[in-house]
Amino acid sequence: MPLDIAIVGAGAAGLATAIFARRLDRTARVRLLDGARRPGAKILVSGGSRCNVTNVEVTEGDFHGGSRAAIRQVLRALPVAQTVQFFADLGVPLHEESNGKLFPDSNRSRDVLEALLAACAQLGVERLDDCRVHALSHEPGQFALDTSRGLIHASQVVLATGGQSLPKSGSDGTGYALARALGHHIVPPVPALVPLLLDAEGRLPHAALSGVSHDAEIAVWVDGRVTTRVQGSLLWTHFGLSGPAALDVSRHWTRAVQEGRAVALTLSVYPGLTFEAADTHLMALVAARPRATLQTVLAHDLPAALVTMVLQALQLDAAMPARTLTRDGRNRLAHALAEWTLPVVGSRGYNYAEVTAGGVALPEVNAKTMESRLCPGLFLVGEVLDVDGRLGGFNFQWAWASAATAARGLTTKGDR
Ligand SMILES: Cc1cc2nc3c(=O)[nH]c(=O)nc-3n(C[C@H](O)[C@H](O)[C@H](O)COP(=O)(O)OP(=O)(O)OC[C@H]3O[C@@H](n4cnc5c(N)ncnc54)[C@H](O)[C@@H]3O)c2cc1C
Structure with missing residues (x-):
């Protein structure tokens, strides 16, 4: 039957x-x-x-x-x-x-x-x-x-x-x-909801950040323009990026690669803030604690390990009093914190993809x-x-x- x-x-x-x-x-x-x-x-x-x-x-x-x-x-x-x-x-x-x-x-x-x-x-x-x-x-x-x-x-x-x-x-x-x-x-x-791999040689040595998590906004750039923004918690791992923000953004990255498009991801550690707003925020932080070191001022609302990495990558002296930061330095810092290009080189593939x-x-x-x-x-x-x-x-x-x-x-x- x-x-x-x-x-x-x-x-x-x-x-x-x-x-x-x-x-x-x-x-x-x-x-x-x-x-x-x-x-x-x-x-x-x-x-x-x-x-x-x-x-x-x-x-x-x-x-x-x-x-x-x-x-x-x-x-x-x-x-x-x-x-x-x-x-x-x-x-x-x-x-x-x-x-x-x-x-x-x-x-x-x-x-x-x-x-x-x-x-x-x-x-x-x-x-x-x-x-x-x-x-x-x-x-x-x-x-x-x-x-x-x-x-x-x-x-x-x-x-x-x-x-x-x-x-x-x-x-x-x-x-x-x-x-x-x-x-x-x-x-x-294509794999989706999947952790992303970062280039180990990238300017931000992510392995040292392994285990650090923070709020983030990730922008997806396809063929030179932002197509998607995802906000959520980001987790740095020994291989790259995980956590809700990375997982949710991953399908856009894997799809763009599969379609042969030019794709890049940028990270903002101040979700929802434009570059200008991030700059204003930095000025307010410095004004609140002018004598504190740059490291201390930034670690007010960011993980200390992340601050150390960013300052190293920008070759800014973490121990300098925050008020001595030049306009150019602040500009580079605001740019890095609001729009850091993540050196994504791949995903962890179907074995680690949720969907x-x-x-x-x-x-x-x-x-x-x-x-x-x-x-x-x-x-x-x-x-x-x-x-x-x-x-x-x-x-x-x-x-x-x-x-x-x-x-x-x-x-x-x-x-x-
Ligand atoms: C680690 C992980 C965590 C997740 N957590 C969540 C969560 O918390 N919430 C959420 O909403 N989603 C979650 N997901 C996604 C969710 O599990 C899937 O979207 C969902 O299970 C899909 O259901 P499905 O029945 O369509 O497919 P599946 O669950 O994949 O089931 C398909 C079934 O078909 C069988 N099958 C396939 N081919 C054949 C064949 N040729 N002959 C016979 N049988 C076959 C397979 O053995 C399997 O049992 C998670 C996924 C993963 C991997």
Whole structure:
């Protein structure tokens, strides 16, 4: 007997699709196939093993990739309040933390995964773990899935195979090949929410800053003009940059490089201040403590190690009384603090990326149902699509919302 619905990938999006679909139609035979022996690896590692399930406020502006209108439509299928209720009903109440991030009260990602798996079992979703789908073909009326556990037929198929980030979790990009075989186009994938590597020979020897974090604004310059500014906390590491500001900006850098554009990142340690405002701020700092050393004055609101590095790089004497700083020196200092070019030479790649930017082109999917416009009966959900969210629970919200949307499309009887 062919299945009604075969879901390829039992990650966040696949598990949620199975639950929503069976809730809408208890007669549909639904089977989850996953290449991993234990599904849900990414849920387990997410949010530092605490799983940032969603965010109190989610709009299309929190995402990149496919069109804003299509993303908005999908997000509307499952507003955040319903996500919160969905998890509360599964026995996983959520609480709010900084920047609107919602975590399980237990602070255990394992509880999120176990609740989803338990709901699948309770709803009679069939599961086939350790079942890798190698090829997918479409014949009139049904799909044939060539898997590591034999041939499987289904009248509808959901691709929930994720992107390429953390490939050891099982999401290694094979979903793109499956979609391509059925006529879909793939927006070239690049690592996103990924730490950035700095040139060790750069003017700012970053290794000495390892472990230092501070508020920052990073500007992305593409072909000579600023295309994006990201604010947040920046963490210096032995290899380069991490922390929310670096992770959020990374997809812009990797995308520009992939497109062969001239790209540069500049750092401001005074987020939101222009060069002129940074200069005025420096003057105020000096005026407040004219006898203090330059190092002390700057360390008033910046990490001391960062101040030391910047002064060294500018060849300014850290021990000089601040009031003796020349106009030219102050100018160079304000410039360095408001617009320091970061010598980024690469990213840490998919092994360290939280998500993949790029994927199946969104216009090829009906945003009301997640059904392919090119291959009727094929549905696509989650990260396999060309949609990537910023840090803060947005990527999971995309998984839940696209799953809810797909479930409606899958269970519309006329389509089966
Ligand atoms: C370290 C880390 C931390 C993260 N933290 C957060 C966070 O706190 N909040 C947040 O919102 N997002 C977070 N993310 C991102 C989030 O985990 C993903 O966006 C989300 O899991 C995507 O869900 P998905 O179901 O689309 O894909 P995935 O979770 O990648 O699941 C895809 C599944 O498909 C299976 N599969 C793939 N190909 C095949 C095949 N050919 N045959 C059979 N099975 C296949 C894989 O084994 C996998 O189980 C984090 C990601 C990482 C890597």
